[in-house]
Amino acid sequence: MKKIAKLLALVLVLSLIFSLTACSKSGKGIVGTWKYSMNLKKAMEVAQESGESTGLEELGESFMKALEDLDMVMVLELKEDNTYKFYIDEASAKAAAEGMVSKIAEILPSLMASMFGISEDDLMKQLDAAGMTMDDLMEQTMGEIDTEEMVKSIADKTSEGTYRYADGKLYLTEKDAVENPADYAVVELSGDELRITEVAEGAGFDEYKALLPLVFKR
Numbered sequence: 001m002k003k004i005a006k007l008l009a010l011v012l013v014l015s016l017i018f019s020l021t022a023c024s025k026s027g028k029g030i031v032g033t034w035k036y037s038m039n040l041k042k043a044m045e046v047a048q049e050s051g052e053s054t055g056l057e058e059l060g061e062s063f064m065k066a067l068e069d070l071d072m073v074m075v076l077e078l079k080e081d082n083t084y085k086f087y088i089d090e091a092s093a094k095a096a097a098e099g100m101v102s103k104i105a106e107i108l109p110s111l112m113a114s115m116f117g118i119s120e121d122d123l124m125k126q127l128d129a130a131g132m133t134m135d136d137l138m139e140q141t142m143g144e145i146d147t148e149e150m151v152k153s154i155a156d157k158t159s160e161g162t163y164r165y166a167d168g169k170l171y172l173t174e175k176d177a178v179e180n181p182a183d184y185a186v187v188e189l190s191g192d193e194l195r196i197t198e199v200a201e202g203a204g205f206d207e208y209k210a211l212l213p214l215v216f217k218r
Contacts, residue, residue, distance in 0.1 A: 030165045030187070034076045034194050034216035035089070040096060041067035046210045062110055066103035072096045076194075076216060078163060084172055087158040090151060097147035105142055109134060112141075170196070192218040 041064055073089035104111070113123045127137060161174040169184040186198035196214040 029189050030078050030170070030194065031080050032078060032192075032218040034078065034218050036074045036076070036214050036216045037071045037092075038074055038211075039068070040070040040072065040100070041065075042211065062107045062114070063104070066107055067100065070096045070099045070103070074216075078165075082162050082164070083160070084163040085158060085160045086172070088154045090155055093151045093154045094147070097150045101142060101145055101147060104145075105138060108138055108141060112137070194218065 044064065044067060071092065073092040075085075075087055075089055077085040079085075109120050109123065113120045116123065118126075124134070127133065159172075159174055161172060161177065163173070164171045164179070165187070168187055170187045171179055171181075171184045173179045182200055184200050185196045188195040188197055194216040196216070197212060199212070
């Protein structure tokens, strides 16, 4: 069951890998607190496609479907002094973690049967032979999933630094780092909507192009 817990934790830290990068002058229109709701199913699919997560196929379609209604809110604060802060809203992360655990509990019998390549009836027979019930399996499995630790891992990995916005391009540079002029995101601003539509080739964010466009709301 440690594999399941590890994969759950991976979903919750996926967006922390995002690293746009930069520093200097900004446009007034981009200043503000921007929020993007990241769907966990889509994030998990991107992780699988990019090779950041392996073994997802063992969890089956029921697991992926269980993530469809779960989201986490990414927050990008762009301040007037050209500093930024990029983090996951802790309340949304906690709700997503708890929601995921609840959904895993719902599909656990079919999920376990699928992982072991047997039917649910055969799974029940094996549990009975081992002197266990499905409730015992649920308690043992779900007990290994520490949602508090998942949320803490997110809170500990906030990205902060300076930013530069020029000619429709946004550069973020983490604290104590040097701006890479080739590492940027193309941004479209429209009122209280900020859309990241492209990322430069070779940028740290490049492997997550499948999530584009990212639509942040102020």
